[in-house]
Amino acid sequence: xxxxxxxxxDEVQAILARYPQDQKxxxxxxxxxxxxxxxxxxxxxxxxxxxxxxxxxxxxxxxVVGFYTLYHEEKxxxxxxxxxxxxxxxxxxxxxxxxxxxxNIGIKVGETTPDGVITIEEVTCLAxxxxxxxxQVQGDGAIxxxxxxxxxxxxxxxxxxxxxxxxxEAE
Amino acid sequence: xxxxxxxxIDGRSVxxxxxxxVVDAAKMNGIDIPVFxxxxxxxxxxxxxxxxxxxxxxxxxxxxxxxxxEDNGSPKIQFSPKLETSCTTPVSEGMVVLTRNDKVEAAxxxxxxxxxxxxxxxxxxxxxxxxxxxxxLTMRFxxxxxxxxxxxxxxxxKHVPLGELIWLDRERCIQCARCVRFQHDVVDxxxxxxxxxxxxxxIMTFSEPGFGSYFSGNTTDIxxxxxxxTADFRFGARPWEMKPAASLCAxxxxxxxxxxxxxxxxxxxxxxxxxxxxxxxxxxVNEIWICDKGRFGYHYTQxxxxxxxxxxxxxxxxxxxxFEEALKIIAEKAAHQPFQILAGGKLxxxxxxxxxxxxxxxxxxxxxxxxxxxGFTPHYGLSADANLGAxxxxxAVLVAASDLHEEAPIWWLRVKQAAERGAALxxxxxxPTRLKKYARHVIRYAYGEESLAVAAMAEENLALAGEExxxxxxxxxxxxxxxxxxxxxxxxxxxxKGLEQxxxxxxxxxxxxxxxxxxxxxxxxxxxLQAGFELGLPPAExxxxxxxxxxxxxxxxxxxxxDPRQAAYFSGREFVIVQDLFLTESAKLxxxxxxxxxxxxxxxxxxxxxxxxxxYYPALAARPGxxxxxxxxxxxxxSLGYELEGRAASLALxxxxxxxxxxxxxxxxxxxxxxxxWPQVGGSDLYYGGTSYxxxxxxxxxxxxxxxxxxxxxxxxxxxxDVPKNALRLVPHTRLYDxxxxxxxxxxxxxxxxxxxxxxxxxxxxPLGLQQGSQALIELEGAPFTAExxxxxxxxxxxxxxxRSLGVPMNAPFHAVVKPVFDKSxx
Ligand code: SF4
Ligand code: SF4
Ligand code: FES
Ligand code: FES
Numbered sequence: 001x002x003x004x005x006x007x008x009x010d011e012v013q014a015i016l017a018r019y020p021q022d023q024k025x026x027x028x029x030x031x032x033x034x035x036x037x038x039x040x041x042x043x044x045x046x047x048x049x050x051x052x053x054x055x056x057x058x059x060x061x062x063x064v065v066g067f068y069t070l071y072h073e074e075k076x077x078x079x080x081x082x083x084x085x086x087x088x089x090x091x092x093x094x095x096x097x098x099x100x101x102x103x104n105i106g107i108k109v110g111e112t113t114p115d116g117v118i119t120i121e122e123v124t125c126l127a128x129x130x131x132x133x134x135x136q137v138q139g140d141g142a143i144x145x146x147x148x149x150x151x152x153x154x155x156x157x158x159x160x161x162x163x164x165x166x167x168x169e170a171e
Numbered sequence: 172x173x174x175x176x177x178x179x180i181d182g183r184s185v186x187x188x189x190x191x192x193v194v195d196a197a198k199m200n201g202i203d204i205p206v207f208x209x210x211x212x213x214x215x216x217x218x219x220x221x222x223x224x225x226x227x228x229x230x231x232x233x234x235x236x237x238x239x240x241e242d243n244g245s246p247k248i249q250f251s252p253k254l255e256t257s258c259t260t261p262v263s264e265g266m267v268v269l270t271r272n273d274k275v276e277a278a279x280x281x282x283x284x285x286x287x288x289x290x291x292x293x294x295x296x297x298x299x300x301x302x303x304x305x306x307x308l309t310m311r312f313x314x315x316x317x318x319x320x321x322x323x324x325x326x327x328x329k330h331v332p333l334g335e336l337i338w339l340d341r342e343r344c345i346q347c348a349r350c351v352r353f354q355h356d357v358v359d360x361x362x363x364x365x366x367x368x369x370x371x372x373x374i375m376t377f378s379e380p381g382f383g384s385y386f387s388g389n390t391t392d393i394x395x396x397x398x399x400x401t402a403d404f405r406f407g408a409r410p411w412e413m414k415p416a417a418s419l420c421a422x423x424x425x426x427x428x429x430x431x432x433x434x435x436x437x438x439x440x441x442x443x444x445x446x447x448x449x450x451x452x453x454x455x456v457n458e459i460w461i462c463d464k465g466r467f468g469y470h471y472t473q474x475x476x477x478x479x480x481x482x483x484x485x486x487x488x489x490x491x492x493x494f495e496e497a498l499k500i501i502a503e504k505a506a507h508q509p510f511q512i513l514a515g516g517k518l519x520x521x522x523x524x525x526x527x528x529x530x531x532x533x534x535x536x537x538x539x540x541x542x543x544x545x546g547f548t549p550h551y552g553l554s555a556d557a558n559l560g561a562x563x564x565x566x567a568v569l570v571a572a573s574d575l576h577e578e579a580p581i582w583w584l585r586v587k588q589a590a591e592r593g594a595a596l597x598x599x600x601x602x603p604t605r606l607k608k609y610a611r612h613v614i615r616y617a618y619g620e621e622s623l624a625v626a627a628m629a630e631e632n633l634a635l636a637g638e639e640x641x642x643x644x645x646x647x648x649x650x651x652x653x654x655x656x657x658x659x660x661x662x663x664x665x666x667x668k669g670l671e672q673x674x675x676x677x678x679x680x681x682x683x684x685x686x687x688x689x690x691x692x693x694x695x696x697x698x699x700l701q702a703g704f705e706l707g708l709p710p711a712e713x714x715x716x717x718x719x720x721x722x723x724x725x726x727x728x729x730x731x732x733x734d735p736r737q738a739a740y741f742s743g744r745e746f747v748i749v750q751d752l753f754l755t756e757s758a759k760l761x762x763x764x765x766x767x768x769x770x771x772x773x774x775x776x777x778x779x780x781x782x783x784x785x786x787y788y789p790a791l792a793a794r795p796g797x798x799x800x801x802x803x804x805x806x807x808x809x810s811l812g813y814e815l816e817g818r819a820a821s822l823a824l825x826x827x828x829x830x831x832x833x834x835x836x837x838x839x840x841x842x843x844x845x846x847x848x849w850p851q852v853g854g855s856d857l858y859y860g861g862t863s864y865x866x867x868x869x870x871x872x873x874x875x876x877x878x879x880x881x882x883x884x885x886x887x888x889x890x891x892x893d894v895p896k897n898a899l900r901l902v903p904h905t906r907l908y909d910x911x912x913x914x915x916x917x918x919x920x921x922x923x924x925x926x927x928x929x930x931x932x933x934x935x936x937x938p939l940g941l942q943q944g945s946q947a948l949i950e951l952e953g954a955p956f957t958a959e960x961x962x963x964x965x966x967x968x969x970x971x972x973x974x975r976s977l978g979v980p981m982n983a984p985f986h987a988v989v990k991p992v993f994d995k996s997x998x
Contacts, residue, residue: 047377057361058377066366066375124369 004049008034012053024054028064032071037141041072069123070138077112077119079139079161081154086125089132097133098122100151105158117165118158137161178266193257193268194222198851204270205279205308206859207286207395208347209258211850212459213356216259219286219347221308223254223278227267238265254278279312287317289325289370290396291342299397301410304859305345325370333363334381335922336402336463337391339374344398346372350390357460358584359608360384374398380923385580385907388466392449392459393861403467403919404447408434413446416790417868419777420448420465421517421770422914424695425581426779426871427457427465430864431771431790443791445469445771451864453871454848455558456783459863462580464907464914469771471916477752478766479794489754489764494796494806497763502810504722504746504762509535511717514708515727516541516697517913519775520784521823522800523702525815526726529804532813535721538711539703540728542982543659543693544668547675549705549833549877551684551691552782557873559585559654559781561688564593567650569643569677572621572670573658573694576605577907579780582656582694595650597643599624600660602965602972612643618661618902618970618984625673629680653683658694661902663983664712672882685876692780696905696975701778705833705874712982714740724748725757726800729912732756734980736953750803753912766797773799774820776842778874784834785871786842833874843869898986899935900970901949909976927979929958929989930972936962939989946992949973954980957992 005012011034019026028050035046047061054061065071069082083098102108102120112119128134131147137157146157173188180197187196192215194204207219227250230239239247248267254275257268269275287309294300327341346365351374354363362378376382391399413432420427428451435443448469450461481497482489492500510533514526523537530537559582562568568586575583583606590596590609598610601618614637616624627636628644636644647653655674659667674691683689695701703710711717713730714737723744730737732755741747741760749761758764771790778784793799798806805817816823821839828834845866852860894900906925908914915924929947941947943962948955956979966972971989973979 044377057364059362059364059375062375062377063364063366066373067368 002049002052004031004035004046005053007038016053025056025060027054028056028061032061032065036071040078040139041075069121070143077139078117078165079137080119080121081135081137081158082121082123082126083135084124084126084128084132085122086129088125088129089134092129092132094133097149097151097154101154104151104155115162115165117162176262176264176266178262178264178268180268181270187262190261193224193226193255193260193262193266195850196262197257197268197270199849202270204257205304205312206258207304207345208349210349210352210393211860213349213352215256216348216352217256219345220256220282221279221286222257223282224257224275225269225272226251226255226257226260227269228263229265276312279308280314283309283313284317284319286345287313288319289327289342290345291324291329293343296406297340297343297397298400298405298407299343299394302862303396305396327373332381332402333374333376333399334378334383334387336467336919337382337387338400338402338405340398340400341373343396344372344374345396347395349393349395350374350399353390353393354384354386358384358386358389359587360386363390383923385462385464385576386460386584388463389450389460389861392863395859401447401466408432408436408446415864417451417786417788417864417866418448418771418790419698419785419787420461420468421698421777422464422468423579424693424698424701424780425457425579426698426777426781426783426785427461427581428453428785428866428870429461429465431469433790444473445790449862449864451868452848452852452866454560455870456779456781456785457581458560459850459852459861460581460584462907463920464580467917467919468914470918471752471913472769472771474753474916476754476916477769478754478758478764479797481766482754482758482761482764484762489759489761494765497765498806498810501746501748501763501807505533505748505807506811508745509533509721510537510724511535511721512537512724512726513540513711513714513717513728513730514538514703515729516695516700516703517727517770518699518702518800519770519820520699520702520705520778520827521775521820522726522804523699523706523708524823524827525801525804525808525817526724527706527708528815529724529808529813532808532815533722533811536718537708538717539700539708540713540730541696541700541703541710542664542667542712543662543695543700544664544671544710545693545695545700545704546668546707546710547671547880548691548693548701548780548782549874550879551675551678552701552780552874552876553654553688553690553692554782554873554876555687557654557688557690557781559589562589562592562594562652562654565650566594566652566654566688567597567647568594569597569599569653569655569674570606571599571625571655571657571674572660572662573656574600574604574660574904575656575658575694578658578694578696578905580907582692582780586656595646597646601967601970612639612646614639614643617967618900619666621662621666622669622673625670625677629673629677647677647681650681650683652686652688653678653681654689654692656692656694658905659696660904661984663903664710666984668883675882690782695780698779699777701780701782702776705778705782705877706831713737719743720745722746722748724750725761726750726804727752729755729757731760732912733982734954736980748807750800755912765803767803768793768797768799772797775799775801776820776824779871782874783871784837784842784874786839786869788868833877835875837872837874842871844872845870894969894986897988899931899939899989900984900986901929901973901981901989902970902984903975903979903982904972906974906977909974910978911976925974925977927956927958927977928961928974930961930963930966931970932964932966932968933962935966935968935971936960940991941989942991947989948992949979950988950990951981951985956980 015030031050051058051061085094133149134147177186185200207221227248229246230249331339355361366375413434418429430451431445480491527537595611597612599614747761749758750765802817805815808815853865908924941960
């Protein structure tokens with residue numbers, strides 16, 4: 001059974017309708033977003049289902065997932081805090097910022113906090129170079145930008161995310 | 172004729188067709204520009220920058236639109252400020268290309284340094300070492316030291332199985348995407364792709380099984396480094412230790428040109444063995460590709476189970492004897508007896524001719540062991556300069572009753588490419604196959620009605636035909652050429668005969684016979700059935716057709732192995748001789764068993780389905796004491812007082828050429844002729860086509876057209892129209908990875924080998940209580956068997972598909988009651 005077609009019949013049709021019939025493969029990115037919002041990451045099963053919907057190979061879907069840091073193939077935390085450390089950001093101290101931030105919350109890049117709320121990742125240019133250090137937070141199906149950060153302000157954001165997670169758990 | 176463009180490369184004036192890429196224009200004129208990502212069989216992508224050159228173009232005065240001239244009157248050349256990639260730049264008139272100045276050499280040095288940032292340079296343990304362009308270029312242009320920090324080299328996984336056939340060394344990959352593009356663009360199996368990016372980029376596969384493609388081995392040839400290797404060869408030998416020998420693939424009728432590389436080694440007890448099979452370029456046959464069956468299928472030739480000594484029956488047992496003894500016994504028992512001979516399609520042309528000679532001399536008859544009919548192909552087949560690679564816009568290709576991808580993968584590729592070049596592809600099959608995607612017309616018919624469907628297309632009166640048939644007939648009307656492939660899906664000998672005649676009729680009526688690139692091609696189940704048909708051997712599915720009495724002589728034919736019920740035909744014979752590589756089921760029933768040389772240990776010829784006569788050379792020395800089939804047959808003949816040519820294969824072919832018009836004028840020297848082919852591959856040059864070998868041993872020659880055959884008057888449709896109640900119509904199909912005796916010893920393919928499965932539509936399965944994955948019992952009279960049920964919605968109702976050469980004792984359609992096997996232990 002194709003769970004994506006099942007769970008999101010209308011959304012899938014709406015996405016497909018955006019592209020010409022013979023270029024269905026263009027729909028691969030929004031469909032990956034769709035399942036990532038549902039599952040928090042992209043499973044092999046989901047890739048297989050997407051491949052079936054757009055008519056390309058699973059390998060090709062996996063390649064798209066693998067190319068973008070926006071997509072996750074492993075479960076990770078509820079929120080992915082993605083810090084840009086490309087050259088322009090590095091020149092504004094992003095490297096150091098990331099190192100200190102990790103030290104403060106006690107995990108390494110790529111790891112998830114024991115409470116399962118935060119995963120820290122290092123990514124390439126997010127087009128916020130002039131406001132570095134900066135990062136984006138991915139989670140709950142949304143992406144938020146945080147620019148001109150210091151370790152303190154970042155820790156505050158993390159604390160806020162933890163409160164949000166706890167509140168939602170309680171519901 | 173395309174427009175020609177004149178430019179200068181390194182000071183030489185060269186003229187090439189317009190749109191030629193600079194890198195190719197240089198190569199055509201003997202100038203090597205190093206490349207990594209560019210491959211002449213694929214579109215350029217400009218990813219690696221290895222091919223940078225300096226390019227200048229005539230300066231144009233904007234005001235007058237006239238070329239600006241130097242003082243001496245020659246056009247003023249304006250050089251681009253930066254170097255350009257010669258693999259993405261087409262030539263233009265007056266262009267000036269510089270491939271060896273300091274600027275270019277400096278750039279090469281830098282690119283090499285860059286590519287080597289994290290490359291391990293572990294050439295001493297790398298399978299590509301010795302035939303690797305990266306190694307060669309590093310030696311030639313690389314700097315002695317890199318400026319990158321040694322300690323910061325990436326270390327990546329070195330043994331990543333992309334499935335069980337192909338291994339990836341991530342550290343060695345230089346990210347050229349040749350493998351990815353080959354899988355996507357050439358063979359349309361998009362099962363390899365990039366994952367991640369930058370330094371973390373990795374080749375990966377998500378297919379099931381991993382790297383699931385019948386063409387996977389080709390990526391190991393074109394990978395410009397040792398990142399991709401086959402499980403069959405990796406760490407097996409160094410290229411310079413091996414000797415190459417030109418050969419042919421013996422797994423299907425395409426006749427792909429191969430090169431076996433062999434070496435003598437301690438590991439094999441001091442014997443010389445084949446280490447690997449690589450494609451040998453023949454642009455009219457296989458280009459520079461082979462399928463994985465051809466690449467990995469040679470193992471049977473060196474299987475330990477091969478017979479090494481003759482056997483004779485004494486007191487009911489087969490006991491080993493010398494050849495002299497065996498021949499003496501044959502001379503005694505077979506004297507003055509007619510020989511009834513069943514000859515297999517794996518024999519060489521010379522072998523078949525010898526068998527035919529012995530039959531004639533002794534007053535018997537030689538039959539070709541086949542479930543396909545092909546008596547019309549010597550007249551209606553291809554000849555002269557036919558080339559599938561030249562089919563395109565304005566031509567038509569018809570594929571009937573064949574799943575080409577499973578039966579002859581390289582033909583599948585050639586047909587796909589013809590369709591991509593614009594040829595109209597018509598696919599006729601009762602169920603969808605992989606060719607459907609490229610087809611202009613798809614014609615469906617019921618199993619058993621193949622010749623009716625073809626006849627409908629050929630008839631003037633199309634009113635009763637379906638829309639697709641009419642549309643296809645319309646396409647054929649305006650086609651310049653028509654090449655027809657016919658296979659054996661759903662057909663036994665009778666049905667095959669009907670289909671063959673209907674197709675010949677279609678060619679005849681359309682006026683295609685005798686056209687340059689038109690004709691009928693049988694997708695045979697053996698490499699050299701075509702030769703049997705050329706020699707006029709009548710086809711026989713088994714021994715039932717052969718007259719009783721006399722001597723029965725089987726060569727490379729195992730009817731009892733195909734169907735145990737055939738054993739009945741062995742009794743009642745005066746004397747049975749079986750000549751084979753292995754102790755087959757038929758051999759076990761023989762009075763004398765004669766071992767022979769494998770085709771890799773002798774020379775000979777095969778006639779491909781395209782009627783191309785091609786030579787293969789001995790890759791290994793003859794095993795002591797053993798002979799080639801034709802030589803052995805000649806010895807038998809001699810012991811009985813008949814004279815056959817048994818001295819050399821070349822002489823045997825010459826003799827045949829003198830008496831068989833289609834072979835007229837052909838001899839071993841002619842077959843060894845070569846001409847220059849494009850693209851050039853196989854050199855140790857920097858313009859790297861892959862480890863495919865250049866063809867220096869012969870491109871083969873087409874047979875000429877044979878006389879027109881008499882059509883058969885008998886009704887030629889498979890007999891089982893009326894399927895009894897409760898029974899299913901079981902139809903055979905062919906799977907590439909079967910369990911036949913000349914492929915099963917390649918154990919590497921075990922996991923991918925087709926299984927004995929019955930494919931059936933869920934609606935036909937349900938009332939019979941057959942479930943997906945369950946075992947079914949098929950009540951074939953005298954030979955019941957079981958098979959695993961696979962529900963498949965593409966199978967027409969009331970029928971079930973079974974695979975050939977996987978233990979079902981039938982090759983033709985039949986009807987049978989199919990019921991579930993109940994698991995006794997569970998009840
Ligand atoms: S594996 Fe080989 S062919 Fe494929 S991208 Fe890497 S270097 Fe190129
Ligand atoms: S296509 Fe046929 S002849 Fe060519 S390599 Fe494959 S099995 Fe051999
Ligand atoms: S380099 Fe960091 S956002 Fe652009
Ligand atoms: S960029 Fe031309 S060969 Fe790679």
